Amino acid sequence: MKMSKIIAASLVASSVLFAGSLADKAKTMGLLPIPTDKSELSKLTDPNGTITPEKVELGKQLYFEPRLSKSGLISCNTCHNLGMGGVDGVSAAVGHNWTANPHHLNSPTVYNAVFAEKQFWDGRSPDLEDQAQGPMQAMPEMAAAPSLVVDRVNTMPEYVEAFKKAYGDDVKINFETITATIGKFERTLVTPSRFDDFLNGKDDALSDAEKEGLETFLAKGCIACHRGVALGGGMQKFPLIGKYKYADVGDFKGDKNGMVKVPTLRNITETAPYFHNGTIWSLKEAVQEMGRTQLGQEISDADAEKIVTFFNALEGRKPMIEYPQLPKITSETPKPDMK
Structure with a gap:
């Protein structure tokens, strides 16, 4: 989205031209709920109809499987911890040999990642199945x-x-099938929240303070980037208007056009630190920094606190995930390698 479109969205938002309820206004301005109808939800999470309980269960095992790493110590859940909002809680992801990401990139949440248009901070993967191959x-x-x-x-x-049970006796257990199976599990990590209940017609799902925060969120123009079911997930120029004060931490500059994936706001209260380089730990500061860099405006302490209050309503109901028992190795299984 070009700068002119973002400014226009901000102006339209602040003019509050929409009649009707606050929920109707939010939906008219581009905020969409997670569907409550299973068939409608499946159109978003499983458009090709390839997910089965057997594939999801196998994908869960592989998601928690540390032996998919060279050292035998790191699993997908290491950086995208399902017990911690789908993140690792550190500024830069830590991997093989306890090495921090050389670009100082922060681990984004895996929860609701299925709703994003692209995967990775530079948007280089089109879906979760492809993304699983990278890390x-x-x-x-x-x-x-x-x-x-x-x-x-x-x-x-x-x-x-397990692969034969999920895919049939003639399945080829190759790298693509393994990573795609992880992606199918990740597609089920959807967390409907009180905000979705509100958009779906339950007016008392939000407190008065949260509704005021939502009004402020809309009026400031945050919906220019944080919209749709994901409340983010698209690609955006960053920084757009003002200078990002932590731009010198790491060397990430986005894709070849300087576009960076917009983080989801779902469960945002659980996924600190913020921004691609994990430099801001306070949600209030993050809101104000976004105001300066993306909207070209100073958001007051009071308004930032109102928006943060609204964010509490985005804490979703997590699916119950039971840690799986993993298969035992054999004498042929390649040994861990710490080098």
């Missing part, structure tokens, strides 16, 4: 060659049987 191979993350991942899985008979 596994990256040296600062799981550092595992695809051949190692395939050998580890194929030498554990319980995994082989």
Whole structure:
């Protein structure tokens, strides 16, 4: 979205031209709820109809499987901890040999990632299945060659049987099938919140203070970037208007056009620190920094606090995830490598 469109969105928001309820206003301005109808939700999370309970259960095992990493210590859940809002709670992701991300990139949440238009901070992956291939191979993350991942899985008979149960006896357990299965599990990590209840017609789902915060959120023009079901997830120029005060932390500049993926606001109260380089720990400061860099305006302490109050309503109801029992290795399973 170009600067003129963002400014226009901000002006329209602040003019409050919409009649009707606050929920109607929010939806008219581009905020959408997670569907309550399962078939409607499936159109967003499983448009090709490929998800089955067997694939999800296997994907969950693989998501928690540290032996998909070179060291045998790091799983997807290490950086995207499902018990901590889907993040790791540190500024820069830590991977193989306890190495911090060399670009000082922060781990985004995996919850509701299915609603995002693109994956990774530079938007280089189109979906979760493709995204799962990246961290596994990256040296600062799981550092595992695809051949190692395939050998580890194929030498554990319980995994082989699970793949046959999920895909059929003729399944080829290759790197793409393994990572795609993780993506199918991640597609189920959806967290409807009180905000969704509010948009779906339950007026008392939000407190008066949260409603005032939502009004402020709309009036300031935050919906120019944080919109749709994901309340983010698209690509945006960053910084757009003002200078980002922590731009010198790390060397990430976005994609070739300087575009950066807009983080989801869902569960934002649980996913500190903020921004691509994890430099801001206070939500209030994050709101004010976004006002300066993206909207070209100073957001007062009072208004920032109102918006943060609204963010409390975005804390979602997490799916119950039971830590899986993982298959045992055999004598053929490649050993851990800490180098």
